[in-house]
Amino acid sequence: MLSKRIIPCLDVRNRKVTKGVRFQNNIELGDPVEMAVAYSDGGCDELVFYDITASAERRPIDIEMVAEVARVIHIPFAVGGGIETLDDMHRVLLAGAEKVSVNSLAVTNPELIAEGARAFGSQCIVLGMDPVRTADPLFPSGYEITIRGFRERTGIDALEWALRAEDLGVGEIVVNSVDADGTRDGFEINLTSMISGSVGIPVVASGGAGTPQHLIDVFTRGQADAAIIASMIHTGEYTIRQIKDELAAAGVAIRRKW
């Protein structure tokens, strides 16, 4: 049976992994390459790196870091941040990343993901989306897409965007709840299950992971195919093995030998 994937997220700023709540109060956690090796050896199923300042500083992603990671780990990893052109995607993939993740830029330039999927294959184009809860009836799903680190609202309905992205050819969607991000209070289950139940491609839940039970919930009720975790392992509170043992005990299909 296909296992659910656990994906540690490494937010990178100036070659250091950082973690903040809602993009604020970032603290430094360590070296991205060393952390990638530790998590890969520790049993994660995939990794994702976001160069969180590349986009704001209007500079290309740290390709040297991507190449270094690719030399030392041999599981899939995705890279996002500062991807503006097909050329940017190509460089990241050539450096050895399995997937490239596009977020704000896909909203302002949807053709970018369509072109990326045609040029490199759907399987390596990931759409990241940051939906925020809203009561505004303009948004039938109850969620509006935000961009630029939650700072700007777009007027686009989250579900509508997910379906459009699937049509444009993305291979996977990361649904990062703005409301749950960094809270460690659990994933936004309804949002995840609504999107995962509506598209035919894999959906990765993101934002809110704090305990193994949160992961059990998002893989069962939330219908997620994969989930992103950060603080709960960055702080050392849990190991990936502990989390996977609990998931297995709850009957969730998970990879337990690596």
Place this chain on the structure above:
Amino acid sequence: MIAIIDYDAGNLTSVRLALEYIGAPCEITRVAAKIDAADRVIFPGVGAAEAAMANINAFGLLEPIRRIVASGRPFLGICLGSQIILDHSEEGDVDCIGLVPGTVKRFAPSDRMCKIPQMGWNTVEIKRPHPLFDGIEDSSEFYFVHSFYCAPSSEAHIAGETEYAGVRFASAVGRGNLFAVQFHPERSGRIGLRMLENFSRWDGRC
């Protein structure tokens, strides 16, 4: 030297990096003379079968591929490279290389929650011992990304099986000096690296 055949079907960096990591000399190439001179060949690839076959023909790679397989030297197909060694693919309804009898079929899940592509780690049940499975436990998990799967005509060519979308498909295919896997050993952690090490030492016999 391991030749990694480059026919513009996806990114070959991770295959090269995995081989470098295990200390196996390799070169990414589409030059027939280099493929002819290689001790063994990896035939990788992602993307669509139709475009891949068009490239193989355009780059004149069909004969070098046939020659290396006929010569008895070890040959490893990965992902799309494991599919287009069969006779025919449903993807684009295209005739393929025909090194192993069979066809490539599309997953057609009845359950909408069964996502296509299959993306992630799944178990490989070993159907028969093979030098490439040395040191690898039965039902180990490997990393998959694919929407189509191999259906060899002969049971004898199925080396490993995996279940997804309601079908048990051949995730590892073996025929003499040819071995082919639907999953990505180069992205399957320590167990995948072990398979690549096995390949780098394999004499092509089984």
